[in-house]
Amino acid sequence: MRYLILFKALLKQEFILMRRYLFNTIVSLIGIYIIFLLIFFGAHALGGGAPEFGATLDAIVVGFLVWTFALFAYSDLAHGMVREAQEGTLEQLYMSPVGFTWVSLFRIVSRFWVMLTFNIMLLVLMMATTGRWLHLDVVSLLPLIVLTLAGVHGMAFATGGLALVFKRVESFIGILQFAVVGLIAAPVGRFPLLRYLPLAEGNRLIRRVMAEGLSIFELPATDLLFLLANSVLWFGLGFLAFKLLVNVARDRGLLGHY
């Protein structure tokens, strides 16, 4: 029961903040849409006449969508932790009798639906702009997105842990945000080893569902199992690093100090 109450409290907090900062959210949406327009028209100018441009366009839309998902997931969690440490609320979260692990996990889940609403609006805008209406199979996409983002959350947890111990990690967060682009653009087909990195395999499977119109049940079971294992591994590693770093911060009396 305590878990449910905690989850409801976190969800309500997210809802209040989203409603209160709606203008901020809309400005962010417009900003990201403008970036997309620049990429789209840039790509159009470079290879718009080519017969295979349609496939490239699909890849751009899907890649951009996964990038915004990943960027939000990563920066929201990593920056969020830095902000909570600065504001002194991280100590209070740590002191929840439900446990800091659950607080962190519930916070991710409660933020996910805000991120989802934002990205659905962005996707509709992107598809209307490009005229490419992609296959939106929610049953197939939702688990793929969740699994793909799990690895990113692992990275964010590790970064958050580093922020608690080493404090000034904003530039590191910035660099990793660029690394996310690299992970999405990773040529998994040509270099299969790149599949082991977070995001890469998930992005490939999401593209297959959205651009090729496949259902999750039509995807090779080995690919799905690989994605599952990859996500669990990266999330687990990131979370383990986070817990270790929290203990280091507790040892050094740094938790909440910023």
Added chain:
Amino acid sequence: MTEPVLEVRNLTKVYRQRRGEDVVAVDDIGFIIKKNEVVGLLGPNGAGKTTTIKCICTLIRPTSGSIRINGTDAQRNTRIALRHVAAVLEGNRNIYWRLSVRENLEFFAGLQGIRSGRVRSYIDELIEMFQLKEKERTDARNLSRGMQQKLAVACALVKKTEVLLLDEPTLGLDVETSHELRFALKEMARRGERTIILSSHDMSVVQDICERVIIVNNGKIVTDDQVANLLRLFQASAYRFEIEGRLSKQQERQLEERFEMLKISETDHHTEIEAQLEDGNRIYEVMDILKAGDSRIRSIARKEPNLEEIFLNIVKGGKN
């Protein structure tokens, strides 16, 4: 006998340094706090007050020693122990600046696993108690510092824990707000609802609210006693001499050489000497010095000490 709610035994915290010597912040301290006791934790900067408080609420891992909260080992069963503790650690921090007063209170109840419906009337009571009624829909960031601090205390209270830890709750507040907050804390202490451990530099706050005081210095406990006992003890040995005119340099030197805790204040017409004389017979030594310099004594009286003087006496003078 009232049951202990908090037991701290042989608590030590050493901060390891890569360069230079390790820092011993808390050095083998121990105390037991009973249910509904209101205890002040006093000490100069760097004495180990905040480290002790943060060890109790599990934010800092002790190097050695044990902490039991309501019988639960805080290191081994952290989550169960945390059901019984709430803390305000840095004044006006510890609250969500982008949530309103009421939203903050509801959120912190939820963080503790308490349904907001179950504490609605208590939230109303807290808002009234801390005089935040007019601002209950205002974002915390738009409140004055004093109001933010009151809200932080209210957010700790809404968790309805047996133990409440307050680290410098009146730090940086103006006199009026400090009194308002003090009044609310006193009211809570009077009702005997919570076990409160309060650290503060403001001795008058501790003297006003707490029944017992633990004084720490250099990581060690130097005094642990009831405030009333300390006041009585120091009253018995604190004297004030009023002299006509001024003291000679020789008299001042003699007094300062022979008495450790001495305060001499001069005006145009008279001089006041305040001294801690643990042995009552030493009063004659002071009188001898005064007589030898032909000083006329106007009055000799027992002085009413306050906690600040007692604290300075203990920390600087070594009385324990």
